[in-house]
Amino acid sequence: MLSSVLGRSLHEIRRSFGWWALGIVGYVALIVAVWPTVKGIPAIEKLHNSYPEALKAFTSFGGSFEFGTPAGYLGAELFSFIAPLLLLVAAIGAGARSIAGEEEAGTLDLLLANPISRVRLALEKLGAVAIEMLGLGIVLLAALEVSARVAGMRIGFDKLAAASVSAVLLALAFGAIAFLLGASTGRRGRAIGIASALAVAAYLLNSLASLIKEIESLRPISPFYHYAASDPLHSGLQAGHVLVLAGIILVASAASPLLFDRRDLAV
Template sequence: MNLELLNRGLGAQKRSAIIWGCALIALTISVLAIWPSMSESGSLDTLVGGMSPELIAALGLEGFGSAAGFLNGNLYALFLPLLFAVLGIMHTNALTAGDEDAGRLELLLALPINRLSVYLSRFVAVMLVLAVIATLVGAAVGFGAPMLDMDIQVTGVVAATLGVFLLALFHAALGFALAGIGLRTGAVLAGSLGALVLGYVAYALLPMIEALESLATASPWHWALGNQPLDNGFTGTGIALLLVGLLFLLVVGLVAVRTRTIRTA
């Protein structure tokens, strides 16, 4: 029964996952494709030459003339983590609060099925979709970069891709927790996307204010990407904080949904 629930969750995401996956892979390949011409022209450093060091750091453009800096500025500093997190939030919201608002969840739970299994299987389905797309994107970078003479370490690509995946999963878990306590679709989206944006603002902009710089370390974005994983590889502390955070949010959602009444529509 749990396998059937998982298959249902995966099937509900199929079309959207294919579209998102193709778009993210196309974005990644297009960024890789412009590297040779940009690096040969020597224009990469001049693109950020007029910016202040603080703004360069906030936008993830440090070392933009290097292969790692180029990929970080164009993919890993903002676009991939933002898009992956939005994907995770939208799919989690649709499979939990969305189905509950539409009355579909009530019909399913009327069957002799454990309520926790239904919710958990749907989150696992979202996690698998994110994992597959992240693997494909990471593979595109890992195999494409050497072909274009980009000096990138495989461990850095793996670490950065894992950071993006865990950051997305963390915010998907936040959406899961909000849906679990009974918020409707709009509120779940607003809360999850709001946390995503505020986390980025804290991570990117607070270091520009000396008195507030230390607060940036509380952002999930900092846990995932603050160590510059493309250059420096894995950071155990950041991964641990993301895992503990998402597990806590999962428990909150499961405990809440177990004790409340499911909306009829």
């Protein structure tokens, strides 16, 4: 486990990964457990359907806003906000910590005195972030599938998987941006701050653009749009949207080692 930078990076996150997983499982279980008590109660559905458009825009996950079906319920309660939020926080933290965290802790000098190139170091660190997020995605999907079965919620595994994959891709996009910022500046706090601000801006843009005609054409700029646009809980994934998110991940990931390799490391 400790014989590579990738291995050590995974070794280091084993505890925090456990806590993240616990949080995701707990939240998913709670949300799904409530489902049997709210489904088929017309009053609740009516209440939600009478939400103002703005609120619907901020709590919808692709497609139309509906509360009475499993897909609509999970979209509103989980995938519209909490699931991407949890994964984004984890990904941005992991991405920023990877290089900048080690640089600020002062261990990077000693690490790079070993026969490992900066490019390889960055790629292994990126690999660790990807594996961590993939792991959290699997935890999310497993928690959804198991609790949906227990609660008798009828929604296909493929739909749950599509939404989970989309959420992981969205998180990884901002995680890769945080990684890029950390690798190119060496400042962890700055990387977290800028990546988080970008995520919030993207979320707001996507939500507001669905309400305001004048800026609707800007919607595709936001990764959140591509996260939800195919309405994964109803219709699965669409290659175009997946490719946009994957493209952000790839570009940020490819630029990171190059910029990291060019600069002076902080003392």
